[in-house]
Amino acid sequence: MADDQEADRFSARARRYANLGVSAGAFAARAGARRLVGGESADTARDLAQALGALKGPLMKVAQMMATIPEALPADYAEQLISLQSQAPPMGAAFVRRRMQAELGPDWRARFAEFDLAPAAAASLGQVHRAKGLEGEDLACKLQYPDMASTVEVDIGQLEFLLKFHRRMGPAIDASEIAIEIAARLREELDYEREAKLTRLYGAMLADRPRVRTPAVFEALSTRRLLTQEWLEGEPVTRFDRAEAATRNAIALGLFEAWWRPFSRFGIIHGDPHLGNYSVVMRGAEDAREVEAINLYDYGCVRIFPPTFVGGVVDLYRGLADGDESRVVHAYESWGFVNLSRATVDALNIWARFIYGPLTDDRVRTIADGVKPGEYGRREIAAVMQALKAQGGALKVPREFVFMDRAAIGLGGAFLRLGAELNFHRLFEDTIEGFEATALATRQAEALERVALA
Incomplete structure (x- = not known):
């Protein structure tokens, strides 16, 4: 039986390599021909998106992660990739039955009062089914697609396919650590037992934040490839783009707490902050509704930072606010940047002042005044890259910086889309009040130990 399973895994990898080879080969042929006649890079970018989009699954997820990280890919490539849907074909009903039996045993159906074999949602690594527990609980069952471990390993190996184009462009940054970080996070996402622990961890970290709700986990109905959680009802955040200002601001406040509170108190972030991972709970009559809470979903991509990294975030904030250059440099170095010249620090400060601008500005404002959504x-970013390129060489970006920056961009984009106007300075001051790295280290260790992630 073990030999058969290994053969199946080998067969899955072989098929994936073959499909990648065909797509990459066709793309390379078109790109090479276009270079000979001086074709436009935008056409080449569209070909790359089509080649990867046809494969779906983890590689598409990798491509979209790369596309959200500044200068990891050329801008026209990133624009094409980020627009694609990272979604594999759904499993049919018969296949779902076999997968559920493999995870919970032959009597799996008797463990649910109801189970919808049609998926309620699908993503790159699995699909979600609605169900009811034997005591009437509304459940969300996330079932991983078959052969995902093999598929992920093949696709991680193909990161080089994307990075080749990055290196050819004479980039301002060295993306090698970015690739290592993405690979590590993607492997973690395969482990639903780990995600169950992280879900419980977020429930504990946000227990005193009534604006944010996290789902309960049903351990007896979960495995390494099946995660059963409480189904949280809510409305999509995108439905509130044109809502009253008070509603939009309340949603933004929930997003702020869901992201900054775990980071500033425990050194932990939700690394996938796109709007599909939130929903809004409303209360009241139809003509007088107000925001009760936001739901936070999907804990597969969670980054745990050393306390020194969080200390660097606070140091950079204080250094920029006080004009303390030595503290700013110390912050960058604590994140892992090395051999920083004055010109490099000046370039990094362009981005830092943009991100920290609303946090150091003590007034009610948008996250980026005068900037359009999108x-x-x-x-x-363009100014930073121009400044770095003028120095020659490529700045090596520390791997711990990758998802911090990606999440900050995602969160800022969400605030901008909502048109939220808040005093971000006072909100941030509240989250870091009394910050001490040693105290954070103690809280983090205790929290991780409680959910057996120590």
């Missing part, structure tokens, strides 16, 4: 940070 353009958050673009001008500043």
Whole structure:
């Protein structure tokens, strides 16, 4: 039986390599021909998106992660990739039955009062089914697609396929650590037992934040490849783009607490902050509704930072606010940047002042005054890259910086889309009040030990 399973895994990897080879080969042929005749890079970017999009699954997730990290890919490539849907074909009813039996045993169906074999949602690594527990609980069952471990390993190996194009462009940054970080997080996402622990961890970290709700985990109905949680009802955040200002601001406040509170108190972030991972709970009559809470979903991509990294975030904030250059440099070094010249620090400060601007500005404002939704940070990123390229060489970005920056961009973009106007300075001051790295280290260790992640 073990030999058969190994053969199946080998067969799955072989098929994946073959499909990747065909897609990459066709793309390379078109790109090479276009270079000979001086074709436009935008056409080449569209070909790359089509080649990867046809494969779906983890590689598409990797491509989209790369696309959200500044300068990890050329801008026209990133724009094409980020627009694609990272979604594999859904498993049919018969296949779902076999998968559920493999995870919970032959009597799996008797463990639910109801189970919808049609998926309620699908993503790159698995799909979600609605169900009811034997005591009437509303459940969300996330079932991983078959052969995902093999598929992920193949696709991680193909990161080099994306990075080749990055290196050819004479980039301002060295993306090698970015690739290592993405690979580590993607492997973690395969482990639903780990995600169950992280879900409980977030419930504990946000227990005193009534604006944010996290789902309960049903351990007896969960395995390494099946995660059963409480189904949290809510409305999509995108439905509130044109809502009253008070509603939009309340949603933004919930997003702020869901992200900054765990980071500033425990050194932990939700590394996938796109709007599909939140929903809004409303209360009251139809003509007088107000925000009760936001739901936070999907804990597969969670980053745990050393306390020194969080200390660097606070140091950079204080250094920029006080004009303390030595503290700013110390912050960058505590994140893992090395051999920093004055010119490099000046370049990094362009981005830092943009991200920290609303946090150091003590007034009610948007996250980026005068910036349109969808353009958050673009001008500043371009300025940083121009300044770095003028120095020659490529700045090596520490791996711990990758998801911190990605999450900050995602969160800022969400605030901008909502048109939220808050005093971000006072909110941030509240989250870091009395910050001490040693105290954070103690809280983090205790929290991780409680959920057996120590």
